[in-house]
Amino acid sequence: MRARKRKAETEGAYSRKEKELRDSLLLQVANIPGGESIKKCIQCGSCTGSCPVSYTMDITPREIIALFRARDIESILSSRTIWICASCYACTIRCPQGVQVTDILYALKRLAIEQKIYPKRFPVYSLSKAFVYLANRYGRSYEPGLIVAYFLRTNPFKLLGMIPLFLKLFFKGRIGILPKKIKGSKNFSKILQEAEIMEMVVPVVES
Amino acid sequence: MEYTYYPGCSLEASAKGYDESFRFVFQALGQKLVELEDWNCCGATYYMATKETISLVISARNLALAEPYGHDLVCPCSSCYTILYKTNHILKNNRIMKAKVDQALKKDDLKYDLGIKVRHPLEVLVNDVGLETIASKAKISLAGMKIAQYYGCQIVRPDRGLDDKENPQMMDSLFAALGAENVYFPMKVRCCGGMLMTTYPDVALELNKKILESARQNGANLVLTTCPLCQINLEAYQDKINKKFKTDLHLPILFFTQALGLALGGDPKELGIKRSLIPFPTKENRLEVTK
Numbered sequence A: 001m002r003a004r005k006r007k008a009e010t011e012g013a014y015s016r017k018e019k020e021l022r023d024s025l026l027l028q029v030a031n032i033p034g035g036e037s038i039k040k041c042i043q044c045g046s047c048t049g050s051c052p053v054s055y056t057m058d059i060t061p062r063e064i065i066a067l068f069r070a071r072d073i074e075s076i077l078s079s080r081t082i083w084i085c086a087s088c089y090a091c092t093i094r095c096p097q098g099v100q101v102t103d104i105l106y107a108l109k110r111l112a113i114e115q116k117i118y119p120k121r122f123p124v125y126s127l128s129k130a131f132v133y134l135a136n137r138y139g140r141s142y143e144p145g146l147i148v149a150y151f152l153r154t155n156p157f158k159l160l161g162m163i164p165l166f167l168k169l170f171f172k173g174r175i176g177i178l179p180k181k182i183k184g185s186k187n188f189s190k191i192l193q194e195a196e197i198m199e200m201v202v203p204v205v206e207s
Numbered sequence B: 001m002e003y004t005y006y007p008g009c010s011l012e013a014s015a016k017g018y019d020e021s022f023r024f025v026f027q028a029l030g031q032k033l034v035e036l037e038d039w040n041c042c043g044a045t046y047y048m049a050t051k052e053t054i055s056l057v058i059s060a061r062n063l064a065l066a067e068p069y070g071h072d073l074v075c076p077c078s079s080c081y082t083i084l085y086k087t088n089h090i091l092k093n094n095r096i097m098k099a100k101v102d103q104a105l106k107k108d109d110l111k112y113d114l115g116i117k118v119r120h121p122l123e124v125l126v127n128d129v130g131l132e133t134i135a136s137k138a139k140i141s142l143a144g145m146k147i148a149q150y151y152g153c154q155i156v157r158p159d160r161g162l163d164d165k166e167n168p169q170m171m172d173s174l175f176a177a178l179g180a181e182n183v184y185f186p187m188k189v190r191c192c193g194g195m196l197m198t199t200y201p202d203v204a205l206e207l208n209k210k211i212l213e214s215a216r217q218n219g220a221n222l223v224l225t226t227c228p229l230c231q232i233n234l235e236a237y238q239d240k241i242n243k244k245f246k247t248d249l250h251l252p253i254l255f256f257t258q259a260l261g262l263a264l265g266g267d268p269k270e271l272g273i274k275r276s277l278i279p280f281p282t283k284e285n286r287l288e289v290t291k
Helices: A002-010 A016-030 A035-040 A046-050 A061-069 A073-077 A090-094 A101-114 A123-138 A143-153 A158-171 A185-200 B016-028 B044-050 B052-069 B078-093 B095-108 B121-129 B131-137 B170-177 B201-217 B228-236 B238-245 B256-263
Strands: B002-005 B032-035 B146-149 B222-225 B253-255
Touching: A016 A035, A016 A073, A016 A101, A035 A061, A035 A101, A046 A061, A046 A090, A061 A073, A061 A101, A073 A101, A090 A101, A101 A123, A101 B052, A123 A143, A123 A185, A143 A158, A158 B228, A185 B052, A185 B095, B016 B032, B016 B121, B016 B253, B016 B256, B044 B078, B052 B078, B052 B095, B078 B095, B078 B228, B121 B131, B121 B170, B121 B256, B131 B170, B146 B170, B170 B256, B201 B228, B201 B238, B222 B228, B222 B256, B228 B238, B228 B253, B253 B256
Parallel strands: B002 B032, B146 B222, B222 B253
Antiparallel strands: none
């Protein structure tokens, strides 16, 4: 018995510290509203079949759920899948077991960002970051600012390619010249600061 | 009836025509709209993807601001609608999230007592105003319009219980009542890719090509949408799609309120139809709108 236990600790198995980290990451995802549904998956593949972009994923949504339950969090977080999901919820509504696939992918995305597992100049993260910056600053989104900030972070040369579309939209009056700021922006940042703290508060599982 | 109006960032810019036509339609149907004072960005899916609690706080600020108005909150943008609806749902069902959000809102002396109902104008028009009333107030028949009704993802999904999730009918029945023809359109709830157009354009172009080709193959001369992002993806990138896939797509994409506004006697200019990049009606299929 003791011999087997020692073996489990050395060959291939995780150290206690790593196991704890892994468990806490998995718990974080399973803890989102609707996260407990992941246990009910029957691996039928309806999610993959319904997904309009599964053809371009490296790991399909069904496999993500399987890997999650096999506790292989590294494969998931380093996959292209979590970033390519356009959050259209086709998988969620078709799942016969009520697994909240889209929301689980959201949680995995957040986790990958927290753990900084993404390539440099990574498109989705760059867009998110640009968006968050603008929303925090003005309280509203500003499309031209978003696009410029995004391409500056990823590939500034592509910005030139956006100019024709920009001009077309501009002459149709579909682009604002300056971002609009909300009136309560000072208090808005106070709310955000507090929300940032609240984000850190680990939720307790609610039965 | 009176409604509180949450425009969202897109309706002030790229989807200006949605804002104009939405206001026109509600006015023409005798519904009062009051714009929510000092609303902020709903947080959109970008925020949801990075910070959960903060995203809920941001959209909850709008709910808290809207509560004293005492009316349902109407959000035309599908993304805003989904986010605000989802936030409302989570806050109503998850006490821990509610407590975290309350704590943050307190910093601006705001409080949300879960008294808001988040609604989409399409559903308001069909359920509150009613098809019969709308048809009776129509001044122009839309006969000649062959419409592909494109609902996109976010207004019927995940589960809102509003309409069928795979084959929604609200827009179809609305425009059938106005004399238009709804073409068979199996891609009506297929995803346009949303923000993938910026992050993974190759994937998004392919998705949009499939949607547009399906509409055209089934004889549509117009596509109607309920979402600013779908509208811009389908319309502004048709040139790129044609170039990439050697197609010759040239389909006008309007917001459903713009077509509805035409039926209610609106002028294309005041409905923002002149803001379209692909002119409507097109040269090839000039619509004969008969009285």
